[in-house]
Amino acid sequence: MGKRRRVAERRRTTGPVLVGGVIALVVGGAGFAVYALTGGGAAADDRAPATAGHKTVKTGPLTAAEVRTASARFLTAWQQGRLAEAAAATDDTSAATRVLDGVAKDAHVKDVTLTPAAAKGDTVPFSVKATVSYQKLSKPLAYASSLTVVRRASDGKPLVDWRPSVVHPDLKDGDTLVTGESGTPPIKALDRDGGELTAAKYPSLGTVLDGLRDKYGKTAGGRAGIELRVVRGKASQKAGLSDKTLVELSKGTPGTVKTTLSPAVQAAAEQQVAKQKRASVVVLRPSTGEILAAANTDHGFNVAFQGSLAPGSTMKIVTSTMLFEKKLITPDASHPCPKTYKLAGWTFHNDDDSEIKKGTFKQSFGASCNNAFIDFAPKLSNSDLTKEAQQVYGLGMDNWAIGVPSFDGSVPVQSGAQMGASLIGQGGVRMNPLNMASVAATVESGAFHQPYLVSPDVDHRTLAKAARTMSAKTQSQLKDVMRFTADYGTAAKAMAGMSGDYGAKTGSAEVDGQKKPNGWFTAYKGDLAAAGVVQAGGHGGDTAGPIVAALLKMGG
Structure with missing residues (x-):
């Protein structure tokens, strides 16, 4: 079509x-x-000139x-x-x-x-x-x-x-409209406290509820009703779209599916994203991987779980993990950040062409100074960042099973200038708030716990695991630079008034043809971790930052 x-x-x-x-x-x-x-x-009609034997074409x-x-x-x-x-x-x-x-x-x-x-x-x-x-x-x-x-x-x-x-x-290429007994019985989704989750109460959850029905409807004990539904074709299924009920002619008997969502945190997340255009946020529990909330300003596509966006400088958390593990730098080591840096024919600039002539790596991390990271590129192999993301953070393996469709991030092996760009979350790196909340959660807990919306006990599925765990020293170094960023760096305004064990990282990701960058923010506080993005919002500390910080302040 x-x-x-x-x-x-x-x-x-x-x-x-x-x-x-x-x-x-x-x-x-x-x-x-x-x-x-x-x-x-x-x-005002315009007609192409007619020639012998040819009709005039308007x-x-x-x-x-x-x-x-x-x-x-x-x-x-x-x-x-x-x-x-x-x-x-x-x-x-x-x-x-x-x-x-x-x-x-x-x-x-x-x-x-x-x-x-x-x-x-x-x-x-x-x-x-x-x-x-x-x-x-x-x-x-x-x-x-x-x-x-x-x-x-x-x-x-x-x-x-x-x-x-x-x-x-709601129809896309290859989709069909069908009325009859639905192939999948309805479900009644519950929050972690046993309350019912509905799209009317939580508008962001429409696609999530569709996904839960697709996965658990046939096993949750319900009976199908008669419905007019959008049945997704191959292209829509590949894009992670679920079938959608448009009219219910007779009610089926719903099965029950319990989720990990917190009603209080979900409600607050809905309120927070409503304050911005094109905002998305996810909140996790680092100690377990339980998803407590997921919300989007726009409800047609679940960017929070399925988005594929360059994460900008929030990716510097993963890059720093690699640098610390390789003993290429420590937080307090002297490490200038030049105004420009040339790599494989590209000239990289810092935001506002800033520079740090005499400073530490921690200060460059806190100021999100790009070239303090890109200048490590000659000391790295093309696959180093990819391996770090996969082995420590569980990213880019396409094996997360959270209970509904999700994108697990992508950190492809790249070379030259593109490899350098990947170090600061550009190039071919792609993430969403679920992925970056998991990154912050991994730093907080010291180990990757695959995020999930439905407990694996429900269907006995196997959650993804990381190949290895960062050392206690590396975790301490990461917490050091993230706490500095939250107290004195680009995240300080959003994180003001925070107490306890916390840390943060901001990001701004340039997008071709877009005047303002996508604003990113990821942070943790106690046993809560969250990440958000505001597309075309500008600096993450000013846009996504207040959304994430407000949710973390709910306690953890």
Whole structure:
């Protein structure tokens, strides 16, 4: 169901227009607006020059009339059940036919009423009201969607730009809508205190609850109900997306799945991420790996567990572990941080082109001075950082089994300048808040404990283990530099007022095409560890830092 190339810049217009001097007429039917257009074309029409034996191909931006006509042709045909005609009104007839036929035959959706809103440029929002009927059961279905009109390259004809999300916003390539007895019984997810977890109470948990049902629904003792569901295709499954219930026609009997989530910490995490755009956070218990909270500002994709983002300078915790273990540096050793450093043809800069001429490694860690780390690159092999991340922190092994889909981080073997960039969490390094909370937790406890949301006792699965444990000396050195950062470095503002055993590290990760970097923050306090990211938020100490610190102050 691939996308078709757009061949013209789109004209941004809204509202009704005159077409050849004739007003577009609304002639309704079943609550749907159908536009009857007559007369000549819009004055702004552009046509490629005609040559002998060739038809004139219209080019140029779409007119408002063309957008109205093309969208009305598709929506009218769909509403009236003329699905072949609706599919032919798109730029991918075969793909559209499969999805539209599936909605009628497999999803058992009927009595469709489509109501378009005012176009926004070439995009037309519309509402859908229908009935889902299966055997003797029926339930109403209502949602909002949108379509975009494009000009076909071969003949200039305006058509609906086909994508499955036109039919339903939750549909992606390869997904289907199906009504019937669900293959997986529902589950009742419980927090660690026995209270029920719902997406209504904890909005961030929608994808988590879907994942729990996928994994435990068939073994938790429930009985399937009749539902309209999005059944994920191979591409969506590979992306870690779970099936999703849209309408429940008859309730099944849910099985019960207990999680490690803390109701108080989860509620606080939801409140904290709501203060920022595109924020995500995870809280763990270092002594066990239990996940106490996971929250995201945006609820469509679980960045907290499944994100794959450069972690920036929070990765310097792993880099420092390697440097300490190799005895290349100690926290209090003199180690300047030059303003620039050249490696394999690249020139690396520090934030704001700062430098530390006479200072210790601890001061460079606390100030997050990049070149104090990159200048170790000539003393390292290409695989050293990868081995450290895998063997001590359990990262990048693709073997975590937390109870729902997750990404375990990636630290690929790289060479030259890219290897140097990896030392400061750029290059090919990819993490999410779950991974970086685990890094802080490993420092706090001295050993890797694979994070988990559902106890392995529930299904007797084996949790991942690290190949080795850092020495007590290395742990002490890491706690030293992280405590310094929390008290005097880039994390000091966020961690102000903290007491007990604590440490932190900030990060800012540059992203191509993004004005501000992603802001990262990871820290521990007692038997709590947390990490957060605010995408395009700027410096981690100012954005993700307050979120993480507020959750750590809840106690541990």
